[in-house]
């Protein structure tokens with residue numbers, strides 16, 4: 001590790017201006033918190049950390065994870081350590097760093113960390129005694145006493161998420177494709193943000209085929225909304241009090257002081273407002289409760305159907321029916337919550353990619369021509385994953401270029417480790433900076449340009465060499481992680497991106513268009529209506545927040561023009577039926 005950074009919150013310029021205009025009780029709260037921060041900072045610096053620039057670092061991190069970590073990577077190299085409160089994180093920034101850790105020392109780097117905001121809220125909301133990600137830290141250990149371990153669960157699940165098995169669930173996917181094309185056809189009259197179209201399709205595909213049930217629009221929308229919200233929360237160093245215990249203590253103290261003060265002031269008919277330091281926790285809890293509600297419903301319905309002899313193919317249904325002994329409720333529920341909204345990041349990828357294609361007619365024409373070259377004038381078979389090389393390359397490059405899950409899912413070391421003679425103790429949090437690694441020049445030339453051709457004709461990341469370049473990390477890019485805990489949804493993502501791109505680009509010409517007030521009212525989720533994306537779909541400037549775990553774009557106005565209206569109408573009315581194998585269960 002080259003250097004240790006201390007990250008602590010410091011007020012920025014606007015905060016200082018706000019400070020001056022504060023009412024007295026807010027002053028008292030803030031002073032308490034600030035005092036604790038300064039005490040803590042002093043303590044940290046006096047315990048041997050090397051950096052004396054903690055204030056600047058804190059501000060920079062808040063200015064944006066991607067930008068700040070990229071700057072630090074330039075300064076401190078491919079692996080460096082960060083202290084966040086009482087937690088230490090090691091940040092990996094290059095393919096070399098990933099190869100030496102997640103890949104070559106896969107067993108040591110396979111755990112996942114837990115912290116209160118996220119996992120605490122999760123456990124409380126679930127009230128099933130279960131951690132709801134395939135976790136491996138404190139909450140999981142305490143609550144998983146009777147549960148099978150992560151590796152076993154992954155092995156059980158893997159066959160049902162593999163590309164060989166997926167065609168078994170095509171009838172669910174086909175229905176979602178039909179619904180998507182209908183929704184797009186209905187959106188042709190004026191420029192629209194198509195967020196709901198992309199997310200409800202990808203999330204719908206994931207959740208329908210998971211339990212073998214076609215969920216209605218309202219149910220699917222709740223899952224989309226909740227999962228998008230959840231993935232805005234799992235962030236690096238936010239909220240500070242979840243990472244810096246002294247801030248937490250200061251906030252609790254301030255809150256308690258206010259309660260006492262109110263007791264006293266109440267005698268004179270006076271009061272001061274109670275500060276809410278738990279906005280993030282409240283939001284996490286709200287989201288977790290929403291998630292627990294639909295997951296419990298989905299699981300209960302699935303188990304009920306299985307007990308009644310239902311044989312409808314589905315990922316979880318097939319798994320449950322194949323097991324000699326039933327899984328514990330905890331494990332079944334864990335699988336449900338891990339997977340129910342799993343199509344969400346695929347929808348995010350499509351929001352970015354479709355915005356880019358709509359703005360770049362040359363690239364869109366190339367995609368259309370590539371589809372046409374393979375299928376002539378016929379409607380492409382959306383289940384033909386990989387048949388049109390350019391379409392496959394668009395999906396892969398979108399995953400690299402925008403890297404929707406910017407910092408991956410954090411890991412934790414399961415044992416002491418050594419990287420190039422530098423010691424990383426057990427229980428250290430590991431953050432792989434996927435956004436930066438996906439721009440590592442050893443693996444990708446012109447890394448800040450969107451070039452689908454880097455994945456075509458034998459190229460594998462670089463346009464100037466054939467085959468893989470840079471250190472071997474076992475994956476084309478880090479958008480889905482790598483090693484023992486890598487994403488289990490890659491075949492699903494590839495299949496879905498292919499199907500949606502092939503059908504959409506065959507049926508419609510997309511053009512970027514400014515959204516008017518009415519168009520902005522339709523934007524989904526509504527927080528994206530805070531602005532409109534540039535024509536470039538810049539991964540940094542066009543994201544809603546610089547620090548969210550998932551990079552979600554501002555609103556994207558798109559006008560759709562049918563390429564062949566007769567064929568489109570015919571397909572919607574009749575032809576799509578050839579894609580279906582049999583009638584599934586409807587919700």
Ligand code: HEM
Pocket residue numbers: 134150154161206338339342343344345346347349404405408409410411478479480481482483484485486487488489490492493
């Ligand atoms: C574009 C869409 C997606 C992206 C960007 C994405 C990204 C990721 C990332 C970064 C991880 C952490 C991997 C690691 O630590 O090495 C992960 C884990 C996971 N993903 Fe995905 N994912 C996507 C879609 C899906 C889908 C559709 C599924 C459904 C099967 C899925 C299932 C999982 C599971 C089960 C894990 C947890 C693995 C574990 O902890 O052992 N993902 N995903």
